[in-house]
Amino acid sequence: MTVSRIVNADGSISYRARVKSGRSVVASKTFRRKGDADTWHDAQKRALSLGEFVDPRAGMESVGSALERWVQTRTGTVASKTLDTEKHALKHVPVALRNRPLSAIRATDLEALYAQMMRTLNRSTVIRFRQVISPFFSWAVAQKLIAKNPAVESKVPRGTGQDTKREIFPFSLAELRAVHADLVNHTSRENADIALVLGLTGLRWGELAALRVRDVQELPYPALRVSRSKPDGQPVRTVTKGGKPRTVPLTEEVAAIILAATKGRTPDALVFPSASGSARSNNNWKRDSHWKDHARGRRVQDLRHTAATLWLQNGVDLKTVQAWLGHSTAKLTADTYAHYMGSDADTAAVARMNAVLAQPEDAGGTLKKLSTGAER
Template identity: 60%
Template sequence: MSVAKTANGRWRVKVKSKGLLVADQTFVLKRDADAYEAKQKRALLLGEFVDPKAGKVSLTEVTEMWMGSRAASISTKTHQTEGYALAAHLPTTLGNRPISSIRTSDLDALYGTMLHKLSRSTVMRFRNTLSSLFGWAVREALISKNPVLESRVPRGKGQDKKQEIYPYSLAELREVTADLTAKHPTLGPVALVLGLTGLRWGELVALRVRDVQLVPRPAFRVSRSASDGQEVRTVTKGGSARTVPLADEVVAIVKPLMAGRGPDDLLFVSPRGERLNGPNWKRAVGWTALARGRREHDLRHTAATLWLTNGIDLKTAQTWLGHSTATLTADTYSHWMGTDSDAAALARINAVLGDHTGTSSPNLRAEG
């Protein structure tokens, strides 16, 4: 490195690495030039040096590079969702700026604007996507620091939209499964498996024979997932493998599927022996006509609500569902988690009201 006075009286700093000029900047004041030289020297020694020219790439261009780098490593749905979020919520004025010019304050202001029309949870997801984007830029030496890490989404603003769920009761699940099975005997029972294990569709279709555990107790070992039309990924949406216990009804469905199959063979396959495809499965079992207005994902919600309303604790349900936190489980299913006091209160109300035939309780008759 060197600091030298130029003919016009300014101070020029040349930064070299292994004999190559990697940065060249001019300052009016020598103290600014000295400070810049010291900063670059420290960055080179620590391996944190970032070519100033790299940071001049626009945020939009970096976004395109990042999206391209992820195309083969994440599901198509996730890739599309991230791309849509960035295109929809990243202002053109911000996107056109050099990535090195983006500050935490810019992002804080952006979150505040988004909260005028979006839920806080949506803004939080957008922040997480931005953090991944800027983190990648740091690893690629385009910038030296991720400004998202210190940014904060304000609390108490925005309108969180709770996801509406429509789980089946156990009786309904069995009835619907019977209807689907009558339509397609081999594929109909898949609904019961989904409704009693809480697996995501992509996790179920990626299960192999070796993923079925029969001792010490029946369970699925869930460690892979596969979006329709995509290769199997050795990671689940929750990010880690988990074990999901199997009720006797599920074991009765699964055991015949394992007979004569190799450990790496897929457990659930189409009549042609291929991996199940969601739209094809729905057509084969007559889902639209027979599912009573539910979505396939409501089968996962069915398992969760069956567990939580029958004494399974929140932490266990979180683990079986593969949720990242118990808070996510609680937020999704809080209105299905009745307490003992709820049950006792309802019993008292029913005792006061009498049975549904119209017979009044003694207390009500006395008041009349």
């Protein structure tokens, strides 16, 4: 018998459901009502037959212990910066929750934690926390510690708090050339050319720092094959932030700079190395080039934004710009640069208003209407 009736010492009745695999009992649980015992037993037997059974004893491991094991599995499989970000996010898991069994965690528990976090943190920070904790629970499901991921069903409460973000502040082409000239005059041609390359290719700093001679192609047209990154203080990554390699075509001006820098160099040599031959540091370059003195209030990241806005403002289509930047979706590109993407309708409307405003006023102080070509 898989569900047995039990008479307790106080005379009350309870029902014990036992799940067997062959002759072995793999799970057991006691209920006050027979219907609940039958339902639980049937669900476990179904999971067993489908290969989805989770031993309840496995779920007794504490959240804290499982988190430590999960972080260990991440070491060496994700970028060190990503791992540091995850470890920082997991500091928000309170001790009370860490001490609870994995199987006892419900979506409501996580939602209560989100609400508590939002008292002192921005909603976007809490959303990022959920994006870290969810893969942990998915790992626990894969390890058959729990049956389902509670984070999937959890929702971050609505709120108005947002992280303070600096708006993008791209250079115009004239400003970029002026900055390049300033750097040539006050630092070095190499420092100046790095700024120009960043501003016309849209490379992230880490991608430029990891660029090798072998990554420069001349046929069928000059271009860069961007497949690596070297952020400051981190080892070289064999994948970019966008997750996959991309090809960035070069204008004649940038191609001349890069081909000159790679002439006579070995394939594995860096295109823009430091004085010692190692990967160039962003912070060191900003110091050596006196970037703050010549940047006109911009960040180095704004050089990437400069390339994107120059492309979009000069007719390069959105999907192509997405590919050149290495964005995961065209929506991300559009959301980031929407206010720099004029349309033909905008141009026509502004031209019309300029023409209207150039007309002389009549005696009543009203601008004369432009003829539309057809009276109605």
